[in-house]
Amino acid sequence: MSGHSKWSTIKRKKGALDVKRGRIFTNIIREIITSARMGGKDLSSNPKLRLAVEEAKTNNMPKENIERAIKKGVGELEGETYDEMIYEGYGPAGVALLIETLTDNKNRIVSELRYALSRHGGSLGESGCVMWMFDKKGIIGFDAAGNEEDNIMEIALEAGAEDIKIEDGEIxxxxxxxxxxxxxxxxxxxxxxxxxxxxxxxxxxxxxxxxKESERMMKLMDALEEIEGIQNVHANFDMQDTVA
Structure with a gap:
């Protein structure tokens, strides 16, 4: 298996520095609402909702916000309905992009996606054009500074995991x-x-x-991150340059 795209690590580090709590909360709330609508409010039987709630807690979202979003999802409170869509395309140097969205306005998000991609050397592609380049997997990350790699590896093998890697201080x-x-x-x-x-x-x-390819790619990723309704961007690139 190839290594995890560095963008996930970069995004987490940026998230600790950028003042984007409002946007982060909005994306998490959409995920909670949609997960609850599709799988119900019981965390024990709805793993997708459980992951969304865990992310909310990690980002210090107030408990009442989480509960309100769940109630909206299951119809106990009036709320929005979001459609899940994955768009595929290309970035600079032919980088493959999978863009996960939750939106109540598909026309708007497609228009904004096309604009951001074209402005930064990318383009939208047809469905299936890059999906084959990715494998959908579960990932659990641990701080390498506080855990022994051999211990994590032993437990991972015992639990039935497929692979273990160390990247940027994370196991x-x-x-x-x-x-x-x-x-x-x-x-x-x-x-x-x-x-x-x-x-x-x-x-x-x-x-x-x-x-310059690294710079263009990071500008594109930043532009995509600013589009309302984009939940995750997956891309198959590594950068040789150090990103602050």
Missing amino acids: LVYSDIKDFEAVKSVFESKGIKEKFSEISYIPQSNVELKG
Whole structure:
């Protein structure tokens, strides 16, 4: 398996620095509403909702906001309805892009996507044009500074994980989607605290970017991050340059 795209790590580090709490909360609330609408409000039987709630708690979202979003999702309170869509396209140097969205206005988000991509050397593609370049996997991340790699690896193998890697100070445990919850449960039962967990699209191989290509790619990713309704952007690139 190829390594996880560095963008996920970069985005988490940027999130700790950027003052974007309002946008983060909006995206998480949309995820909670949609997950509850599709799978119900019981966290024990709705893993997608459970992940969204965990992310909300990690970002210090007030409990009442979480509860209100769940109630909107299951119809106990009046709320919005969002459509899930994945758009595929290309960035500078042929980087493959999978863009996950939750929106109540498809026409608006497509228009804004096309504009951002064209402005920064990218383009939208047809459905299926790059999806084959990614594998959908569960990822559990641990802080490498506070955990022994051998111990994490032993537990991961015992739990049925597929792979383990160290990237940018994080130990990443990969699993098949069907085993994701079971792997998480094993670590939780042993009292090992995760840094994050997510279902993500992992690139099978990465395009190496440097210099101006890196700059253009980061400007595109920043532009996509600003579009209302975009939840996640998956891309198959690594950068040789250091990103602050």
